[in-house]
Amino acid sequence: MTGSYPNTRLRRSRATGWSRALHRENLITPADLIWPLFVTEGNGVEEPIASLPGVSRWSVDGIVARAKEAVALGIPVVALFPNTQPDRRSDDGAEAHNPDNLMCRAIRAIKDACGDDIGVLTDVALDPYTSHGQDGLLNTDGYVVNDDTVAVLVDQAINQAEAGADIIAPSDMMDGRIRAIRMALEMGDHHNVQIMSYAAKYASAFYGPFRDAVGSGGLLKGDKKSYQMDPANSDEALREVEFDIAEGADSVMVKPGLAYLDIIYRVKQQFGVPVFAYQVSGEYAMLEAASSVGAGDRDALLMEKLLAFKRAGCSGVLTYHAPVAARLLNG
Numbered sequence: 001m002t003g004s005y006p007n008t009r010l011r012r013s014r015a016t017g018w019s020r021a022l023h024r025e026n027l028i029t030p031a032d033l034i035w036p037l038f039v040t041e042g043n044g045v046e047e048p049i050a051s052l053p054g055v056s057r058w059s060v061d062g063i064v065a066r067a068k069e070a071v072a073l074g075i076p077v078v079a080l081f082p083n084t085q086p087d088r089r090s091d092d093g094a095e096a097h098n099p100d101n102l103m104c105r106a107i108r109a110i111k112d113a114c115g116d117d118i119g120v121l122t123d124v125a126l127d128p129y130t131s132h133g134q135d136g137l138l139n140t141d142g143y144v145v146n147d148d149t150v151a152v153l154v155d156q157a158i159n160q161a162e163a164g165a166d167i168i169a170p171s172d173m174m175d176g177r178i179r180a181i182r183m184a185l186e187m188g189d190h191h192n193v194q195i196m197s198y199a200a201k202y203a204s205a206f207y208g209p210f211r212d213a214v215g216s217g218g219l220l221k222g223d224k225k226s227y228q229m230d231p232a233n234s235d236e237a238l239r240e241v242e243f244d245i246a247e248g249a250d251s252v253m254v255k256p257g258l259a260y261l262d263i264i265y266r267v268k269q270q271f272g273v274p275v276f277a278y279q280v281s282g283e284y285a286m287l288e289a290a291s292s293v294g295a296g297d298r299d300a301l302l303m304e305k306l307l308a309f310k311r312a313g314c315s316g317v318l319t320y321h322a323p324v325a326a327r328l329l330n331g
């Protein structure tokens with residue numbers, strides 16, 4: 001298999017730049033990136049998010065500009081998350097299936113402006129629409145009920161597909177929602193609308209800045225541990241993935257990213273399906289904070305982290321650093 005020293009010197013291939021380039025095993029390109037964007041009401045509005053320095057919420061016109069920027073940078077997909085107005089949030093999250101909600105207006109505007117030059121991925125879960133900040137419907141005990149929530153998520157997904165969404169991404173972690181959404185998409189003639197399932201999504205402390213961004217953080221009481229996964233588990237993640245593939249997911253996601261590289265690796269090894277990592281808001285904030293105090297070079301740290309996902313087996317990465325990374329990669 002391997003020779004021995006000095007016949008074999010592994011440093012030979014590392015000695016020069018051309019040789020390192022020749023032997024490089026993994027590559028990250030702008031086409032590996034998915035750019036998450038936060039949508040807000042209004043026109044010409046940009047609202048910086050304090051806990052995510054460098055990231056803003058944009059009104060629909062600004063979202064269209066970001067989508068055009070993504071096309072120019074070679075980023076193939078944008079992921080949309082709405083900051084729903086407080087008076088449109090309710091116990092049952094009904095705004096999620098309003099055909100004229102913020103999300104649907106953003107989808108239509110991007111599709112009108114960019115067509116198939118870009119894919120639009122949309123989040124399916126009720127937290128941006130509920131007055132309690134949970135991803136599903138509550139019973140009188142405050143428990144997030146499964147099957148009734150799935151029925152609403154189906155309506156939400158179809159609403160997004162009708163508005164032109166290309167990839168439906170359920171992030172709610174209810175049981176059985178992929179099959180229900182897939183069936184509804186098939187029945188509604190949306191045969192080519194993909195499902196990227198947040199298959200292994202953990203109950204993580206890394207989501208804080210995101211909840212600020214969509215305005216659910218202040219509303220949320222308690223936690224999401226009765227539906228999101230226990231960070232102690234990994235075999236269970238494989239069961240989640242197996243179910244979601246069987247139910248009709250085209251690709252699966254592991255979330256958060258860097259702390260869960262072992263899960264990404266196991267999923268890829270075991271199932272060979274397209275796997276995506278979500279480098280979440282807390283990960284973004286940590287990198288920005290570290291580099292702002294001189295603990296490392298932001299760009300170098302970023303590239304090293306993105307490569308780790310490719311090495312682990314990812315087809316791509318959702319990251320708020322997508323435009324920064326794409327600019328670096330494009331030189």
Ligand code: PBG
Pocket residue numbers: 123124125126127135171172206207208209210211224279280281282
């Ligand atoms: C909500 C959702 C969350 C994220 C994506 N979709 C937060 C949560 O589950 O509370 C987190 C993304 C991030 O932190 O960047 N269903």
